[in-house]
Amino acid sequence: MNNFTFYTPTKIVFGKGAENSTGELTASFGGKKALVHYGGGSAVRSGLLIRVIDSLKKAGVKSVALGGVVPNPRLSKVYEGIELCRKEGVDFVIAVGGGSVIDSSKAIALGTVNEGDVWDFYIGKREAQRMLPVGAVLTMAAAGSEMSDSSVITKEEGALKRFYGHEMMRCKFSVLNPELTMTLPDYQTASGCVDILTHTMERYFCDGDSMQLTDGIAESLMRTVIHNARVLSKTPNDYNARAEIMWASSLSHNDLTGCGSGASDWATHMLEHELGGAFDVAHGAGLAALWGSWARYVCGKNISRFARFGANVMGVTGANEQETAVNGIKAVENFYREINMPTSIKELGLELTDEQISALAYKCSDGDSHTVGSFMKLTRIDMENIYKAAR
């Protein structure tokens, strides 16, 4: 068992109408003037943006709005937000949207109050010293950014998708109303479910001893996601299923499912980040397309762990551990097909050449300079093999 630190100071307000507490929450955390940051027109059309701004007004919090965040959120939009926050004297950033909007908000909150280029933090050049407080009104259960300590931003030049994590990057509050996710297209809902599931898988397939309590929580969470993703693929407006998925989203990525269980893996995420950065695929769909190939490639490193996963999460059996492990991986892929998620890169609508795969692996290994993953440390060659198997 490994030592660990667990720190999730984000205040969660969960349920119907929760967004109406945004103003009160912002004021309680000291906000006087907020940037309300959002994505496309749906937050406007649904009236959510107005409700949030009204709630701020009622609590005496001024606001300015900035929309236009896209999936795989862009550095250029972050720069625009930073300039606006500085000009307007903003002291709080409120994300109204999904993971992309929250990640963009976190980057803006970093960039506004640190000197120099905010991108430096994402490429590991230096550490941030401070940050504006961030709150979130979540409209998509997927990224877990509403409780996580990280943000992923894509720099258009070179299609570089990079991650930055810091303790202070957890939201002060997150408002989680499952009803707000009901207008999502089914594909986005399913893609979100894959992302949530993968956040726990990345921690579950760890390098090191596991912790019985953590494993039990992780397995419960994964079963819950799989069950309710199936429900939503048939009845997208089931409130309880939306709620289970939304809460799972937050718990899946606030580190609860990794406590004491050693270094988590993240190889599937790293491989997907290259794919998503280069081709702009939906993140969860990209994970679904790659996971099975990753799992088959690495499972031999600890077949017992995959067998346990197969039995406890996917409910499969086998004549021996090897068979149970393989059946578990197949069951995940069958589940993905059932909810209309891809299990290959081709099913993402991409036909990659060997050269393109080499380029992805080269970038993912930062020019062949490091490995990714911890369950199995993947070299550039391993990455190529997995991309090819997933092709």
Add this chain to the structure above:
Amino acid sequence: MNNFTFYTPTKIVFGKGAENSTGELTASFGGKKALVHYGGGSAVRSGLLIRVIDSLKKAGVKSVALGGVVPNPRLSKVYEGIELCRKEGVDFVIAVGGGSVIDSSKAIALGTVNEGDVWDFYIGKREAQRMLPVGAVLTMAAAGSEMSDSSVITKEEGALKRFYGHEMMRCKFSVLNPELTMTLPDYQTASGCVDILTHTMERYFCDGDSMQLTDGIAESLMRTVIHNARVLSKTPNDYNARAEIMWASSLSHNDLTGCGSGASDWATHMLEHELGGAFDVAHGAGLAALWGSWARYVCGKNISRFARFGANVMGVTGANEQETAVNGIKAVENFYREINMPTSIKELGLELTDEQISALAYKCSDGDSHTVGSFMKLTRIDMENIYKAAR
């Protein structure tokens, strides 16, 4: 499914040697001069107190110490702490001990910076406006006070054991080193395990719809506690078992196991508080003595819930729900016997007269003025019946 708020800002540092980070943690949360509050001589004899004070010194935090907290912590000690903190200009309270020490620390932290009598908060006379920050170095896994928002204090005059809860009462940090619990007598360890289990049972047997994810987490946690309590009853120095129990202690009482699941019950706790306040029994042992009688008395209100508990937590079966429910209750009592915990008041070493039981029920119902519990709302008469069944 019910709306909920979830807020656990306590920073957890978990594992071997974690206590050495106390100074750094205190300083990071702004502490300049700390009260180090502790119980009996064991924290002194083991050298823990010195290690904590050294860690504070290294981080540039001054300290004064106050020992002498006893189980069912006394209001008189709280007053002594408040006076000392005011005299010494203390701005941070560090609890070195178990739940009693943490609860006493929280009360001191409240009393130091609010005017008037701190007891007012515990008897519901008024609300606290502010509080000194509190950190904990935990030496006993039981009360969950290290992540909870509450404190229980006993006023000697009238043997009144009362509770106060407030969002700001969560510790800023808690240092959890499972090794620090190894010197506990077996009876205390087992009593702690019962307390932890009961914190989740109180939430699990709720009035209202449950949430699949919350139920799954709660059931995992209860299975983990039962399994590892058995391990510790045979091998008290098993580090991993100590760690599982310690982490379960925190998660059991930080509200995670109650999210979205309606009003939790707390009747067993209320009944035990009267018993513990009047006769000074170990809290967990008191809960063990009462729980079976409570469960048999109320299970008819929702037999399916008890049947689910029996099947998923205790692993029992039955010809029908009623039988599975009853077998589950029996299995809990057998488990208590196995770890040398009482299943009756007599086994606590008490022989209560009808008059004594009437007095307990009268106090528990605040002079027959309110019910306790939500799974079944218990009147004064119900309370008498349960005490008598547990006699």
